[in-house]
């Protein structure tokens with residue numbers, strides 16, 4: 001595809017989409033805009049965009065595709081302003097916000113002006129922010145939800161998918177309401193809980209001076225998402241308020257039930273509670289990328305001796321397998337530790353798995 005692609009918000013998501021589009025459509029010109037001038041300049045230096053926007057309106061008016069990748073409330077403000085501009089007749093406007101209903105409602109302002117808007121949410125990311133964290137392959141195999149305003153937009157949806165084909169994502173069309181219901185359960189509510197778990201640890205750190213050091217393993221993993229951008233998550237929480245409040249009521253009811261089980265020392269009740277959770281979780285697809293894909297992890301049971309990490313990374317280096325992260329999750333003093341290695345792609349993880357299967361006798365796990 002050829003034309004001008006105007007990306008607003010050059011963070012993790014805007015930057016990653018810019019890289020993907022540039023690779024897939026080398027003839028396109030990527031113009032980037034960010035309220036933070038230094039972030040915009042960094043994007044240019046890193047080769048993420050072709051041009052820094054000097055003037056939002058004139059760059060929007062020459063665009064064939066506009067991608068709004070700012071925090072949701074800022075995106076809504078841009079939609080209102082875009083509706084007053086003299087845009088190209090066949091321009092496509094999309095966004096990347098983690099909630100869809102309020103954005104799509106706001107886009108009625110564009111539709112009134114006969115401008116095409118298709119809501120979008122690439123469901124891959126991380127707790128990192130900023131253009132420096134952008135990656136060309138961030139969206140590979142991830143779900144990419146599109147929320148067109150009506151069924152007659154199929155030609156435009158196909159055109160948008162072509163622009164975004166370099167993401168190698170799995171496109172799914174949903175209504176904005178359905179999208180917000182699902183993501184509320186699997187993403188937004190868990191973020192609230194993760195942040196509150198971290199809060200609970202902080203509250204108790206004076207009482208237990210060792211707490212911080214000991215929170216390095218599993219606790220860090222289940223609360224990783226609490227390190228995400230506070231601006232982004234405040235926007236998401238407010239814009240999916242109804243869904244979150246409903247989930248919160250149900251959660252409180254559930255917590256009251258568990259409180260009662262503890263008070264009455266109801267062993268069978270607790271066993272049922274944990275069994276039902278385990279049963280449902282164990283049957284969730286593990287070969288699917290999951291709704292939100294962020295990393296491909298390989299877990300390796302390694303003996304706890306100095307040099308084991310360099311042994312493992314040496315094997316990967318020999319096979320030219322790149323890793324994105326490596327961490328010891330837990331070291332049981334006398335026996336084994338679990339090493340978690342993260343990869344950018346499923347393919348890299350598979351290669352790593354087979355490489356270690358061949359060269360070592362360590363137990364390996366992919367889930």
Ligand SMILES: NC(=O)C1=CN([C@@H]2O[C@H](COP(=O)(O)OP(=O)(O)OC[C@H]3O[C@@H](n4cnc5c(N)ncnc54)[C@H](O)[C@@H]3O)[C@@H](O)[C@H]2O)C=CC1
Pocket residue numbers: 008009010011012013014033034035036039069070071072074075096097098099121122123124125126127128129130131229232236
């Ligand atoms: N971080 C993630 O894992 C994912 C985020 N999203 C959504 O994508 C959007 C962007 O998120 P990230 O890239 O992660 O955030 P980020 O914090 O990495 O980047 C956002 C960028 O937008 C800029 N910005 C803020 N206000 C602006 C404005 N009024 N005009 C232009 N630029 C502005 C910021 O300076 C920043 O550079 C959000 O709406 C978020 O809900 C969607 C999928 C995953």
Ligand SMILES: O=C(O)C(=O)Cc1ccc(O)cc1
Pocket residue numbers: 097098122123124125126127187225292294
């Ligand atoms: O890092 C993680 O696990 C995430 O949850 C990333 C993420 C954040 C927001 C989204 O809308 C989609 C994905």
